[in-house]
Amino acid sequence: MSSADRYYITTAIAYANNRPGLHTLYEVVGADVIARWHRMKGDETRFLTGTDEHSVNIAQKAAELGKSTKDFVDENVALFRAAEDALLISPDRFIRTTDPDHIHAAQEMVRRAYANGDIYVGDYEGWYCPAEGFKSPSDVIETADGTRCPNHPTVPLQWLSEHNWFFRLSAYQARLERHFEEHPDFAQPDYRRNEMLGFIRGGLEDFSISRAGATWGIPFPIMPDGSSSQRPDGTWDPAAGTVYVWYDALINYVTGAGFPDDPTAFARWWPADLHVIGKDIARFHTIYWPAMLWSAGLEAPRRVWIHGWLLAQGERMSKSLGNFLDPVDVVRTLGADGARYVTLREVPFDRDADVSWDSFVRRYNADLANNFGNLLNRSVSMANRYLGGERPAPGNGGLQGRWMQALPAYGEKLEACQLSEALAGLWDFVDAANRDVDLQQPWVLAKEAGAGAEGKNEQLRGVLGDLLEACRLIGLAVAPFMPTGAPKILAQLGYQYAYRADGNGGPALLDELRWGAHEGESGRVAVAEPLFPRIEAESATPAPG
């Protein structure tokens, strides 16, 4: 992986029509871990996440609730931010598509596409629900009365045609194909890349980028004759319509980098190193988006990571089905660190995975309470009991060798977005440390040393020094996953935690992760206290639905 000194990572922006579920925030947690990893490594890091707030659906929903659209999205955004705070998400900017600079950026992208000859006025045809707006063919149902909108089955649909702006995606087919071939890592994982490549090879059609009727959206900046739609008083001519979907939502990634008004920032942050997105929007991010950027004279992002969905008993978690986990519930039971760890350990980042409350609790107990939590607890307890709280220097026993293998593998998996595998490998090291305790039997060494046996005290100090060092390394390495757990782990071991709450500010993580990085420093461990108390089944909140 590259060791660039700056790292720009984004998530998809969430549709602000409701409160968030864990299945929505899951990708944000994953991206947050990667962002924190880079911050701690010392890369200048920018992590962007936020909300997508335009669309007729949102305006409609707000109207149904008797609220102004802006109040409605403000309320939902507050719920997102609260849930993200609970999960310790650390965006450098939380972007909203209603932010003024974003509106400006989207309009500028449209202007550039126009200047480049890539947009033109055409006819958009489709089913139109008078109560809601245009419906895609997959979004309508056949009833005895004819084709209807599932949300308004009593209202007859109309087949409408309206003048809209189209983006000339077809002009970019060859360049896209070449880009995929020259940059095999651009879209990942591989099977998603192949799907997208197959789609490109099948031929690309232009897509519409404006809507004539909608008012809750970014004013389209250009009139059909090519003149500006901005009036002398600064307002926009509603006859120009609004920007539709992708020329609004996707633009957030360049807005968040400073486009177009802060060229210095933009030159620093663009192109993005990584877009983390869900599989449902892979096509828009890996095909539409590069073409849109090229049209504006900008570079494509370096990498797009496409993750899967969280399933409940084989079905996609969703708000409409009600089979989702509330992140606040999960945090309440497992703690923020536990919730983050368990989610990213249970779900491979490259595909769908079935999750359940039981599987989360089981994973928490096995990995955090029993394995790592207990390793830390028993190590600190023994240092207190046998060495009066002194923290001896690490030796160079078998654990050191294992660590020198485990660390590079961990970093590689993490940077390859294989978060679950990264943790699995790290926990092999946890297991090795636990096995070492039983192999070395420090309690026997302590007894022998107490009886005056030759060399036993040195041996005991070496063993405990190794164990405490293993705990330090694990605690620091998992800090991106467990932002509040890590400082507590280090504190139990008698170390200062050098990083700020968002992971910035400390020494380069890879230096700290060297075996024996602090061996010259004397120190004392704290009183042992379980950091990840075991969760009994009865006390766990049952999963809703």
Add this chain to the structure above:
RNA sequence: GGCGGAGUAGCUCAGUGGUAGAGCAGGGGACUCAUAAGCCCUUGGUCACAGGUUCAAAUCCUGUCUCCGCUACCA
């Protein structure tokens, strides 16, 4: 329909020619530093099915069944 992927222990999965594996869950044991955790041992599988190639197949080939992903304008 087309293209692609997958079917291996109760669960999640690894394993691409050479006597079936891991973690979790279940059972037993010895220990005691520890969150009754950890450690050791262990019960579970005709590797979807049927043929074929081979001295040898979960692993290669053919066919069948089942499941999943992609197959354009939802945020």
